[in-house]
Amino acid sequence: MTKEVSLEVDLGPLHLKNPIMPASGTFDIRCTLLNQKELNRLGAILPKSIAFQEREGNPGPRICETDCGLLNAVGVPSKGVEYFIKEELPLLKKANNTIIVSLMGNSIPDFCNLAGYLNENKEISALEINLSCPNLNNGILFGVNQDKLYELIFNIKKNTSKPIIAKLSPNVSDIREMALTAKNAGAQIITVANTLMGMAIDVDKQVFRLGNTMGGLSGPAIRPIVVRMIWEIAQSVDIPIIGVGGVYCAENAIEMLLAGASAVQIGSANFFNPHVMLEVIEGIEKYLIKKKYNSIQDIIGLMKN
Amino acid sequence: MKIENINIPLMISGNLIENINLNDNYYRMRIKAPQIARKAKPGQFVMLSMWKNKDPFLKRPFSFYGIESDSGTFDILYKEIGKGTQIMAKSKAGDLVELIGPLGNGFKIPENTNNIAVVARGIGIAALMPLILESKKRGIAIYAFLSAQTGNLLLCSNEINSISEKVFYTTDDGSKGAKGMVTNFLQNVLKEEVIDVVYVCGSKRLTKHIRNLQRKYNFLAFVSLEEHMACGIGACKGCVHKTNDGYKRVCKEGPIFPVEEVIFDD
Ligand SMILES: Cc1cc2nc3c(=O)[nH]c(=O)nc-3n(C[C@H](O)[C@H](O)[C@H](O)COP(=O)(O)OP(=O)(O)OC[C@H]3O[C@@H](n4cnc5c(N)ncnc54)[C@H](O)[C@@H]3O)c2cc1C
Numbered sequence: 001m002t003k004e005v006s007l008e009v010d011l012g013p014l015h016l017k018n019p020i021m022p023a024s025g026t027f028d029i030r031c032t033l034l035n036q037k038e039l040n041r042l043g044a045i046l047p048k049s050i051a052f053q054e055r056e057g058n059p060g061p062r063i064c065e066t067d068c069g070l071l072n073a074v075g076v077p078s079k080g081v082e083y084f085i086k087e088e089l090p091l092l093k094k095a096n097n098t099i100i101v102s103l104m105g106n107s108i109p110d111f112c113n114l115a116g117y118l119n120e121n122k123e124i125s126a127l128e129i130n131l132s133c134p135n136l137n138n139g140i141l142f143g144v145n146q147d148k149l150y151e152l153i154f155n156i157k158k159n160t161s162k163p164i165i166a167k168l169s170p171n172v173s174d175i176r177e178m179a180l181t182a183k184n185a186g187a188q189i190i191t192v193a194n195t196l197m198g199m200a201i202d203v204d205k206q207v208f209r210l211g212n213t214m215g216g217l218s219g220p221a222i223r224p225i226v227v228r229m230i231w232e233i234a235q236s237v238d239i240p241i242i243g244v245g246g247v248y249c250a251e252n253a254i255e256m257l258l259a260g261a262s263a264v265q266i267g268s269a270n271f272f273n274p275h276v277m278l279e280v281i282e283g284i285e286k287y288l289i290k291k292k293y294n295s296i297q298d299i300i301g302l303m304k305n
Numbered sequence: 306m307k308i309e310n311i312n313i314p315l316m317i318s319g320n321l322i323e324n325i326n327l328n329d330n331y332y333r334m335r336i337k338a339p340q341i342a343r344k345a346k347p348g349q350f351v352m353l354s355m356w357k358n359k360d361p362f363l364k365r366p367f368s369f370y371g372i373e374s375d376s377g378t379f380d381i382l383y384k385e386i387g388k389g390t391q392i393m394a395k396s397k398a399g400d401l402v403e404l405i406g407p408l409g410n411g412f413k414i415p416e417n418t419n420n421i422a423v424v425a426r427g428i429g430i431a432a433l434m435p436l437i438l439e440s441k442k443r444g445i446a447i448y449a450f451l452s453a454q455t456g457n458l459l460l461c462s463n464e465i466n467s468i469s470e471k472v473f474y475t476t477d478d479g480s481k482g483a484k485g486m487v488t489n490f491l492q493n494v495l496k497e498e499v500i501d502v503v504y505v506c507g508s509k510r511l512t513k514h515i516r517n518l519q520r521k522y523n524f525l526a527f528v529s530l531e532e533h534m535a536c537g538i539g540a541c542k543g544c545v546h547k548t549n550d551g552y553k554r555v556c557k558e559g560p561i562f563p564v565e566e567v568i569f570d571d
Pocket residue numbers: 064065350361363364365366367368369370381382383384385386387388389390391428431432530531532533534560
């Protein structure tokens with residue numbers, strides 16, 4: 001295809017050749033159906049959250065399909081940061097030149113150690129902070145408490161020179177406050193949002209459908225909520241936004257761009273269609289050509305009050 | 306650098322050749338998808354969808370029940386239970402089937418195997434059928450132990466009868482064969498002769514019983530496990546089962562596991 005339009009986007013310090021990348025936890029470089037050329041077409045590559053030390057994740061069942069989406073209670077199984085650097089990072093490096101690494105931790109020092117450890121790795125373009133992690137001290141998610149969120153991002157910043165992306169939890173009453181807090185603490189970009197907490201019960205057996213009792217809802221069911229959150233933040237906080245939640249086609253991604261997102265992650269839709277990210281990139285390009293835009297920048301945040 | 310999966314699965318569309326209601330809510334579907342049929346091995350599976358508009362949202366896992374690499378087709382034996390299988394049950398020849406596969410590790414038949422026992426409950430026979438045929442081809446003697454709720458749900462019994470050394474049945478209602486645990490028959494056989502490998506699918510209870518027999522009679526044993534799956538390719542970490550070596554992905558490290566590795570909580 002001859003390139004007639006530019007899909008390049010700028011998210012503060014982060015420049016991407018196009019706005020599409022996988023959502024953390026839904027893509028694994030060690031078992032993807034995409035070949036090297038296809039992987040290189042993505043705007044960035046973003047593996048599952050990693051922890052400093054090995055951890056095994058939640059007991060099963062971890063997955064429960066729901067209407068227009070799914071609940072997951074995978075937890076964050078991780079082989080630890082050393083394994084990541086030795087075994088995964090080299091594969092990521094070969095696949096794409098923009099690598100964003102998602103971090104999980106269960107205390108502020110835990111996150112800081114991890115960020116510090118990765119700081120020397122030149123291949124890593126930015127760090128995404130998974131704020132939907134419970135704080136070991138009180139069990140409350142960093143992403144739902146403004147003070148903790150501030151303290152966490154502020155301290156991580158002291159341990160790294162890489163751009164920080166705060167991945168917000170949508171399980172809050174006012175997402176704008178969280179976005180503003182993340183920005184004030186030093187985050188240069190925000191991702192909106194992680195999964196919405198949910199639950200499902202098997203009424204026949206009278207048991208919870210997930211081993212962990214509760215889980216995170218993802219998929220098309222949550223998309224309107226995320227689009228609203230992106231738009232609310234875009235109207236009130238001056239920070240680049242990565243939208244994520246329920247995108248399964250170009251139209252869905254364009255909706256987020258119009259609402260104010262500068263980039264879009266695709267998660268659960270990869271399960272149904274492992275080629276979806278490539279299809280979305282092509283679809284956005286076609287849309288821009290059809291609507292006679294020269295650049296994707298022209299449609300970002302077009303929807304105003 | 307280690308690349309975990311040299312055999313990358315394919316994502317392709319197949320064509321539904323036929324879809325037959327066997328009895329009650331059991332069906333057999335034949336799908337033409339030469340690239341997958343040529344690579345498929347006994348014990349592996351496909352992720353399948355025949356629905357648009359992302360409803361249901363996920364693909365469904367099904368074992369290969371028959372593999373015909375020459376004609377480029379494979380069969381699935383399935384039970385209609387919910388949203389996805391209801392759509393499958395209504396589908397007609399000519400319909401498109403979206404597929405990812407072949408997936409999973411598949412059965413191992415160790416060299417110098419003289420005889421095997423297959424133990425299946427209900428639809429569990431689906432995964433074991435290609436193994437039975439492959440064993441037959443290699444001249445391995447087959448002992449089949451089949452169990453179901455009722456006699457008419459003892460699937461493929463004629464075919465299995467014709468190629469097995471011995472077949473034992475149990476049904477919950479006693480309508481065919483005996484009542485009770487089919488593995489009791491296995492125990493009787495084990496008292497008399499050596500069985501090299503036992504394969505089981507379709508029942509946690511039978512698998513646990515085989516584990517107990519294994520301790521006593523010391524044979525190789527493999528189980529085909531099922532867990533809810535989102536991706537089927539190893540990416541989401543959603544389909545794990547507890548093993549002696551931590552959680553393992555049923556879609557990637559499995560679905561076939563040595564019986565002694567698997568831990569059942571209850
Ligand atoms: C490796 C593997 C091989 C399988 N092979 C066969 C086969 O050959 N024949 C056959 O009839 N069935 C097989 N199953 C089970 C089959 O996948 C389910 O019966 C099917 O997914 C049910 O879908 P549904 O929409 O009709 O049911 P619903 O209950 O509406 O499904 C809801 C969700 O639960 C999941 N689910 C429900 N039951 C199971 C189950 N037993 N195992 C895994 N996920 C489940 C579905 O995939 C879906 O995500 C296999 C499962 C696995 C994991």
